[in-house]
Amino acid sequence: MELVLFDIQDNRFALRASAVSQVLESLAITPLPYAPAEVEGLVNVAGTVLLKIDLALRLGMGQRAADPHGNLLVVMTGHENIAVQVDRVHNKINLDESLLTPYVDPGQHNLVCGEFTLNERMVLLLDERSLDMRQMDPTGVPEGGGGLIGFDLNDNHHTEAAKQSNLDMATVTVEDSDETYALHMAHVQEIVEIGPLTQLPGATHEVQGLMQLRGQALLVVSLGGLLNRPNITPARFVLVVKVQGLQLGVSVSAILGIERYARDAVQSVAGSHDAQLEGYLNGAATREGHMTGLLSMTGLLSPQAIAHYQRFLTQQTTFMLHNNHLAASAVRRMLSFRLGSERCALPLGLVDRVEEYSPSVDLPEGDKSLSGVIQIKGEIAPVIDLRGMLGVQPLETSSYVVVRVDNEPWALIVDRIERVIDIEEANITPVRNQQNDYLNEVGKLDGELISLITLAPLTLAAKRQMK
Numbered sequence: 001m002e003l004v005l006f007d008i009q010d011n012r013f014a015l016r017a018s019a020v021s022q023v024l025e026s027l028a029i030t031p032l033p034y035a036p037a038e039v040e041g042l043v044n045v046a047g048t049v050l051l052k053i054d055l056a057l058r059l060g061m062g063q064r065a066a067d068p069h070g071n072l073l074v075v076m077t078g079h080e081n082i083a084v085q086v087d088r089v090h091n092k093i094n095l096d097e098s099l100l101t102p103y104v105d106p107g108q109h110n111l112v113c114g115e116f117t118l119n120e121r122m123v124l125l126l127d128e129r130s131l132d133m134r135q136m137d138p139t140g141v142p143e144g145g146g147g148l149i150g151f152d153l154n155d156n157h158h159t160e161a162a163k164q165s166n167l168d169m170a171t172v173t174v175e176d177s178d179e180t181y182a183l184h185m186a187h188v189q190e191i192v193e194i195g196p197l198t199q200l201p202g203a204t205h206e207v208q209g210l211m212q213l214r215g216q217a218l219l220v221v222s223l224g225g226l227l228n229r230p231n232i233t234p235a236r237f238v239l240v241v242k243v244q245g246l247q248l249g250v251s252v253s254a255i256l257g258i259e260r261y262a263r264d265a266v267q268s269v270a271g272s273h274d275a276q277l278e279g280y281l282n283g284a285a286t287r288e289g290h291m292t293g294l295l296s297m298t299g300l301l302s303p304q305a306i307a308h309y310q311r312f313l314t315q316q317t318t319f320m321l322h323n324n325h326l327a328a329s330a331v332r333r334m335l336s337f338r339l340g341s342e343r344c345a346l347p348l349g350l351v352d353r354v355e356e357y358s359p360s361v362d363l364p365e366g367d368k369s370l371s372g373v374i375q376i377k378g379e380i381a382p383v384i385d386l387r388g389m390l391g392v393q394p395l396e397t398s399s400y401v402v403v404r405v406d407n408e409p410w411a412l413i414v415d416r417i418e419r420v421i422d423i424e425e426a427n428i429t430p431v432r433n434q435q436n437d438y439l440n441e442v443g444k445l446d447g448e449l450i451s452l453i454t455l456a457p458l459t460l461a462a463k464r465q466m467k
Contacts (some may be wrong), residue, residue, distance in 0.1 A: 001097050002341065005090035005123065006073065007393075008056050014116075014122045015075065017092050019128035022074035023442045026085065026239060028193040030172075030255050042258065043083050044073060044190035047349065051133055055084040058111060071370065071431055077132040084131070089431050091390045091439055093118070094341045095271050100125065119391065163429075169261045171281075173292060175254040177224035178232050180292045182281055185258065187297045189240045194220070194251055203312065208251055211238065219309060221251035226300055227276060243301045246310055266294055275299035325337055332425065332443075335420040336450065337401060340392035344414075344451045345421065345443065346401065353408065354362070354417055355400040374411055376402060381409040386453065389438050405458045421445060428452065 001074055002017040022045065029041040029052055040052045052072075095116060102114040113127040170185035197209035197220060206225025206432040212215045220238055235251035242248075266279040276299040281292045334345035336353075353376075360372030360383040371383040381402065387394050400411040423443040430441050441452040 001095045001100070002092055003125070004073070004092050004096055005118075006071070006086040007088045007090070008023075008059070008086055009061060011061075012118075012121060012222065013072070013086075014093075014095075014123050014125045015128055017449075020073055020445070020449075021076055021081065021427065023089050023431055024072040024073075024074065026069060026072055028191060028255070030191055030258060040085075043072070044192065044310050045083065049190075050074065050081055050083045052083040052085070053133065054133060055086065055131075055416075056170075065438055075128050075131060078129050079132050082131055082133060084195070086421065089442075091392065092342055092449075093391060098159050103294050106392070132145045169259065169263050169265075171259055171294070173256040173259055174223070174239070174252040175256055176222070176235075176239075176252040177227070177229035179229065180256065182259070182292050182294045183239065183241075184297065187241050187243075189247075190240055191255060192240065192249075194235050194238050198314075206311075207309075208235070210247060213220055213248065215251070218247065218249045219313060220251050221309075223250050223252050224249070241297065241301075243297060244303065248301070249310065267291075275302075314418060331422040332428065333420060333422055334452070335444075336421045337414040338395070338416040339387045339390060339401070339451075340395050342390065342392050342451055343418070343448060344386075344453055345423070346403070346453050346455075348420060350403050350455060352402045352404050355402055355411070357398050357400060357413070362413075371394075371413065374400070374401075376411065378411060379409050381411040383411045383413060384458070385413045386438055387413065387415070389457075390451075403455060403458070405455055410455075421450075423450070423452075 003014040004017050004020045004023075005012060005014050015198065024045065027043040027045070029043055035041070038054050038057050040054050042049050043052045044050075061269070070085060071089045073084050073086060073089070075082055075084055095118075100114045100116045102111060103110055104143060106203070111126055112124050113130075114125040116123055116125065171182035172185055172188050172191070173180065173182045175181075187216065192213065195211045195213075197211050199209045200207060201373040202208075206221045208220045208222055208225075211220050212218070218238075218240065233253035235253055236251040237253075237255050238251050240247065240249055261281055265281055267281070268279045278294045278296045278299075280458060281294055333348045335348050335351050336343060336345040338344070349355065355376055360374045362372045363370065371385045371388075373380050373382055375381075383400075385394075386392075395415045397413060397415060399414050399417050400415055403410050403419070425444050427444040428441055429443075431439065438453050438455075438457055439451050440454040443450040443452050
């Protein structure tokens with residue numbers, strides 16, 4: 001049984017690796033009005049909107065107990081994908097099922113479905129099916145409704161409700177320049193936290209700069225600037241929109257939620273000639289009695305404005321290419337290999353050679369992290385068994401991958417050499433790691449997760465040896 005290990009507070013848990021499709025850094029959360037307490041909100045993962053579940057609360061550990069700076073796991077429950085926050089993701093392991101003590105309850109899927117011991121520590125196995133949120137019920141809904149709670153369109157019990165919801169108008173409600181606005185949900189591709197901006201010389205006042213989004217340059221404009229409002233509160237989020245073929249980011253200071261309104265709820269303003277506003281909506285949730293301006297995307301970003309931004313971006317091509325942080329390489333070429341059943345990879349540029357495995361020579365009173373030394377091409381190389389470092393069970397032990405750190409050779413024991421692979425940068429996700437961890441990123445290739453190895457701990461070891 002292949003499992004993914006992770007921590008929440010001081011507790012260790014596991015999920016079936018087949019149920020974990022992605023490991024990500026924390027993402028911006030869009031609040032979901034009237035959702036149950038265990039639903040933190042919505043997150044956007046590569047254009048797909050997922051429910052984010054407070055796993056710590058589900059486990060009875062207290063609300064928001066998970067580290068907000070930890071990792072995000074995208075979990076397949078069997079019917080839908082959801083996201084859960086954890087403090088830290090470890091490597092995958094292969095567990096002999098005979099070592100698992102199951103918790104049997106034939107009446108339902110238990111969240112904790114078993115336990116096992118690994119390195120003298122108890123690990124609780126979770127059942128991903130118990131995280132299915134299709135039947136969640138809204139809470140605190142005021143009379144007259146409001147908010148956005150999803151349901152299964154294939155469920156006959158909800159067919160009529162689904163038809164009715166299609167008549168409603170979904171909006172993203174935001175705050176900027178101390179005013180509240182709503183945009184049609186159909187215009188918003190995703191919502192992300194604002195990142196470092198590269199200022200552009202000669203830009204108009206509403207243009208905040210260029211931001212990197214998955215290796216691509218995104219032009220970010222301020223919502224308040226587009227509306228000629230003063231910049232009062234710093235922008236924290238960016239709404240990614242696509243208008244007339246041009247992708248833009250619209251920055252706002254806060255995301256208030258995703259809300260539905262009846263289409264006839266838009267109140268027009270008599271005598272108004274403001275093309276940027278379709279009308280006004282009665283504020284929902286905590287903004288009862290507050291009027292929310294419903295923005296017109298074509299009025300906010302007119303064809304003339306889009307043409308101006310397009311010309312401006314064309315003129316700035318040279319500027320963009322000279323900013324290294326906006327010119328990320330498209331792919332990484334790596335050598336893939338197996339550590340036990342775990343598929344791993346190293347950047348090809350770090351690999352000096354591959355050698356057939358031969359027994360190493362033990363060092364008396366040596367560093368416990370070393371597995372001895374071997375002689376390769378007349379040089380003495382310390383041997384590192386990465387399988388032990390990553391908690392992986394050895395299988396066949398067939399080769400050494402020889403790398404160089406500060407021009408000195410190191411031999412890494414691997415079970416099997418595979419091949420040279422190319423992984424797109426967009427498919428590589430950092431994971432939180434300690435200074436002495438060999439795993440700092442996870443890549444995805446052909447639907448399979450690959451652990452990307454860092455040699456930073458070897459650099460530290462080399463420095464210790466020199467002292």
